[in-house]
Amino acid sequence: xxxxxxxxxxxxxxxxxxxxxxxxxxxxxxxxxxxxxxxxxxxxxxxxxxxxxxxxxxxxxxxxxxxxxxxxxxxxxxxxxxxxxxxxxxxxxxxxxxxxxxxxxxxxxxxxxx
Amino acid sequence: xxxxxxxxxxxxxxxxxxxxxxxxxxxxxxxxxxxxxxxxxxxxxxxxxxxxxxxxxxxxxxxxxxxxxxxxxxxxxxxxxxxxxxxxxxxxxxxxxxxxxxxxxxxxx
Numbered sequence: 001x002x003x004x005x006x007x008x009x010x011x012x013x014x015x016x017x018x019x020x021x022x023x024x025x026x027x028x029x030x031x032x033x034x035x036x037x038x039x040x041x042x043x044x045x046x047x048x049x050x051x052x053x054x055x056x057x058x059x060x061x062x063x064x065x066x067x068x069x070x071x072x073x074x075x076x077x078x079x080x081x082x083x084x085x086x087x088x089x090x091x092x093x094x095x096x097x098x099x100x101x102x103x104x105x106x107x108x109x110x111x112x113x114x
Numbered sequence: 115x116x117x118x119x120x121x122x123x124x125x126x127x128x129x130x131x132x133x134x135x136x137x138x139x140x141x142x143x144x145x146x147x148x149x150x151x152x153x154x155x156x157x158x159x160x161x162x163x164x165x166x167x168x169x170x171x172x173x174x175x176x177x178x179x180x181x182x183x184x185x186x187x188x189x190x191x192x193x194x195x196x197x198x199x200x201x202x203x204x205x206x207x208x209x210x211x212x213x214x215x216x217x218x219x220x221x222x223x
């Protein structure tokens with residue numbers, strides 16, 4: 001069964017450093033998303049991406065965040081200057097065209113900011 | 115702003131018993147999903163509910179949707195330990211998913 005692949009699985013970074021989280025969505029999917037989940041809490045929407053541009057972003061997705069689909073297969077989330085409160089599990093998701101299809105989530109990247 | 119609430123937040127139940135998790139949402143939506151999450155793991159899709167009155171069943175889990183009441187239920191029949199996990203409902207809003215608060219289910223012998 002096709003999967004959404006995320007790397008790395010765990011990243012530890014110092015406060016103020018830039019991090020890039022990588023995702024390879026399912027190949028025929030057209031819609032891409034990033035979500036985050038702070039430990040023990042619910043899953044929160046960050047951003048959606050379609051046709052090489054942001055469709056929608058949440059209040060969490062401020063100027064320190066950016067997304068990119070640099071080569072037609074990877075989908076990246078960059079955090080420019082990490083803060084302690086950015087520590088969370090970050091999930092990438094993708095889906096195909098159509099309202100009846102599901103959203104497939106990747107295995108996640110656990111980001112720890114120290 | 116769409117709000118999605120689940121109850122209970124935590125459910126400890128004995129093997130063999132039945133129980134229902136409730137998911138309420140605040141504004142109209144035409145799609146609702148249920149996901150399972152094991153500790154430290156990703157979100158596994160369980161059900162997609164697309165219309166009012168939709169009912170889906172898989173094994174010991176059955177999900178239903180009442181769009182008029184803005185309510186979905188996830189019913190667990192004769193619980194087994196392997197069902198221990200956190201269950202999230204998620205409602206579609208302008209293409210993105212808005213997740214509920216989650217219900218942590220623990221099944222004990």
